[in-house]
Amino acid sequence: MTELFETILFVCARRGSSSSWPLRNEGSEIDPVFKSGRQFSGQIRYSLNSYKVVINLCWRPRRIQNHFLKQGIRGPKYNFLLGNLKEIADLQPSSSQHFSLSHDIVPRVFSFYHHWKNIYGATFLVWFGPTVRVSISDPTLIRDIFLVKSDNFEKIETPPSAKKLEGDGLSSLRGEKWAHHRKILTQTFYSENLKLMIPTMGKSMKDMLTKWSSKMSKDGKVEIEVSEWFLSLSEEVITHTVFGSSYEDGKAIFELQAQQLVYATNAFHQLFIPGFRFLPTKKNIISWKLDKDVRNSLMKLIEHRKKSLECDQSEEGPKDLLEVMIKASNSTYSNSAIKVDDIVEECKTMFLAGKYTTSNLLTWTTILLAMNPHWQQLARDEVFNVCGARDTPSKDNIAKLKTLGMILNESLRLYPPLAATIRRAKIDTTLGTLNLPQGTELLIPFIGIHHDAELWGDDVNEFNPGRFARGVAQAAKSPMAFMPFGLGARHCIGQNLAIIQAKLAIAMMLMSFSFELAPTYQHAPTILIFLCPQYGAPIIFKKL
Numbered sequence: 158m159t160e161l162f163e164t165i166l167f168v169c170a171r172r173g174s175s176s177s178w179p180l181r182n183e184g185s186e187i188d189p190v191f192k193s194g195r196q197f198s199g200q201i202r203y204s205l206n207s208y209k210v211v212i213n214l215c216w217r218p219r220r221i222q223n224h225f226l227k228q229g230i231r232g233p234k235y236n237f238l239l240g241n242l243k244e245i246a247d248l249q250p251s252s253s254q255h256f257s258l259s260h261d262i263v264p265r266v267f268s269f270y271h272h273w274k275n276i277y278g279a280t281f282l283v284w285f286g287p288t289v290r291v292s293i294s295d296p297t298l299i300r301d302i303f304l305v306k307s308d309n310f311e312k313i314e315t316p317p318s319a320k321k322l323e324g325d326g327l328s329s330l331r332g333e334k335w336a337h338h339r340k341i342l343t344q345t346f347y348s349e350n351l352k353l354m355i356p357t358m359g360k361s362m363k364d365m366l367t368k369w370s371s372k373m374s375k376d377g378k379v380e381i382e383v384s385e386w387f388l389s390l391s392e393e394v395i396t397h398t399v400f401g402s403s404y405e406d407g408k409a410i411f412e413l414q415a416q417q418l419v420y421a422t423n424a425f426h427q428l429f430i431p432g433f434r435f436l437p438t439k440k441n442i443i444s445w446k447l448d449k450d451v452r453n454s455l456m457k458l459i460e461h462r463k464k465s466l467e468c469d470q471s472e473e474g475p476k477d478l479l480e481v482m483i484k485a486s487n488s489t490y491s492n493s494a495i496k497v498d499d500i501v502e503e504c505k506t507m508f509l510a511g512k513y514t515t516s517n518l519l520t521w522t523t524i525l526l527a528m529n530p531h532w533q534q535l536a537r538d539e540v541f542n543v544c545g546a547r548d549t550p551s552k553d554n555i556a557k558l559k560t561l562g563m564i565l566n567e568s569l570r571l572y573p574p575l576a577a578t579i580r581r582a583k584i585d586t587t588l589g590t591l592n593l594p595q596g597t598e599l600l601i602p603f604i605g606i607h608h609d610a611e612l613w614g615d616d617v618n619e620f621n622p623g624r625f626a627r628g629v630a631q632a633a634k635s636p637m638a639f640m641p642f643g644l645g646a647r648h649c650i651g652q653n654l655a656i657i658q659a660k661l662a663i664a665m666m667l668m669s670f671s672f673e674l675a676p677t678y679q680h681a682p683t684i685l686i687f688l689c690p691q692y693g694a695p696i697i698f699k700k701l
C-alpha cells in the first residue's frame with residue numbers, strides 16, 4: 158500500500174467514530190446522551206458505546222450509500238470496518254511489476270481511482286475504513302470546490318503522527334490562525350523578494366555542477382543518480398529561504414530535523430497502536446530528544462536573531478521566513494502574535510514541503526528531458542539565446558525562458574509531486590446536482606485530472622510541452638484541468654519559489670551538459686507521500 162493510502166488510512170483510523178458524517182439529526186439525538194455518560198453505570202455506558210459503534214460502522218455507511226445512490230452516485234460496496242482498504246491494496250500492482258517507459262502512470266500509481274472511475278464514472282464513492290470519500294474529477298465541480306464555494310469546504314485535520322512528520326504549520330492550520338499565518342508568510346514568497354535570492358540559489362547549483370564535473374571519466378561522461386542531489390539542492394534553497402543570514406545555524410537545525418523525520422517516518426510506518434507514540438521505546442526516546450534539540454536550537458536562534466534585528470533595521474536583502482515570523486511575534490496585539498512554538502512548527506512544515514516537492518519536480522523534468530533529446534535541445538538553445546555568456550541566469554533571463562516554462566508545466570502535468578488532496582464540506586452543500594451533507598469528504602485526484610484524455614486529448618500520455626504554448630488556461634479543454642499547485646486560497650505558497658528554483662537549476666544543467674537515461678534506469682513512478690521514481694533516477698551526463 159502506498160504512503161498516500163496509509164495517510165488516508167491514518168485519518169480514518171484516528172478519527173474513527175468521531176467523524177462528523179452525520180446524519181446530524183440522528184447525531185443531535187445521540188450526542189447529549191453520550192455527553193452525560195458519566196451519570197450512567199459502566200454497563201449502560203458500555204451498551205451505549207457498543208450501540209454507537211454499531212451505528213457508525215454498520216448503519217451509517219449504509220445510509221450514506223443510499224443517500225448517494227439516490228443521486229446516481231455509486232462506488233464499491235462498503236465492507237465492515239475496513240471499507241475498501243483491502244480492495245485498494247489488492248489493486249496496487251506489486252512493486253516488482255515491470256513497467257515500460259510509458260507516461261500512462263495512473264493505473265500504476267492510483268490504481269483504485271483508475272479501476273473504479275472506469276466502472277462508476279468520474280464521480281464515485283470510495284470507503285477508507287468507515288470514512289467515505291467522494292472522488293471528484295469534473296472540472297466544473299473542481300472550480301466550485303476551490304473557487305466558487307470554497308467557504309463551504311475545509312481541509313481535514315492532520316492526524317498527530319502526520320503532524321509530527323510535516324509540522325503543525327500552514328498546510329494543516331485552519332480558520333483565523335491559518336489566514337493570519339498565510340498573510341505573514343506570503344511576504345517571503347513574493348516574486349520580487351524571491352528574485353533577490355537568485356544569486357544564492359545559483360551558487361548552490363554551480364557548486365553541485367562543479368562536483369559532477371569533477372567525477373567525469375576520461376571520455377567526458379559521468380553517471381549521476383540525480384534525485385539524491387536534487388534533494389540536497391532543495392534543502393539548501395529552503396534553508397536559505399527560511400533562515401537567510403542565519404543559514405549556518407539553520408542548516409544544523411534542519412539536519413536535526415532530517416534525522417527526526419527518519420524516526421517520525423518509522424513511527425508512521427508502524428501498525429497503528431493507540432498511544433504507541435507515548436511509550437518510551439528506544440526510537441521514541443531518540444525522536445523526543447531530537448524534537449527537543451530542534452526546539453531548543455530554534456529558540457536560541459530566534460533570540461539571537463531578535464537581537465540582531467533590533468540593531469539592524471535596514472531593509473536590504475531578501476526577507477527570510479524567520480525574519481517575517483519574528484517581526485510578527487513582536488506584534489502588540491497578543492492574540493494575533495505568532496508564538497515561538499508556531500515558528501518552530503512553520504519551520505518544520507516548510508522544510509518538508511519545500512524540500513521534497515521541488516526536488517521531485519527537478520528529478521522528473523531531468524528524466525523527461527533525458528527521454529526526449531529534441532525538447533532537451535530546444536530548451537538548451539533557448540537558454541543560450543537568452544542568457545548569452547552568463548553562467549548563472551539573471552532574474553530577467555529566468556522570466557524569458559518560455560520553452561523551459563512549458564517543459565516544467567508538462568512535467569508537473571504528467572508527474573505532479575502531490576497526487577491528490579482532500580476537502581470536507583463544512584455545511585450541507587450542493588455541488589452541481591450533488592447534495593453533500595455536512596462532513597462529506599471529497600477526494601480530488603490531481604493526477605487523474607492531469608491524465609484525463611477527455612480534457613487533454615488523445616495524446617494525454619505523451620510528453621508534449623507544446624500544449625502549453627498558448628498559456629496554461631488554453632492547454633486543455635478546461636482551465637481547471639491543470640492544478641499541480643492546487644487552486645484557490647489554499648494553493649501552494651511556495652509555487653514561485655519552486656518555479657524559479659527549477660528554471661534556474663535546469664537552465665544551468667543544460668548549459669553544462671547533454672544527458673540521457675542510464676541503462677540501469679527503471680521507470681517506476683511511486684507515491685511515497687510525494688510522487689517519486691521508486692528506483693531513483695540514474696542519468697548519464699556528457700560535458701558540452
Ligand code: HEM
Nearest residue numbers: 327328510511514515518578641642643647649650651655
Ligand atoms: C513543485 C513544487 C511544489 C508542488 C507541486 C507543490 C504542491 C502543492 C499543492 C498541490 C498544495 C495545495 C494542497 C491542497 O490544496 O491541499 C500545496 C500547498 C502548500 N505548499 Fe506546496 N508545492 C510545491 C513546492 C512548495 C515549496 C517550495 C514550499 C515551501 C517553501 C511549499 C509549501 C507549501 C505550503 C506551506 C502549502 C500549504 C498552503 C496553505 O494551506 O495555505 N510548496 N503545495
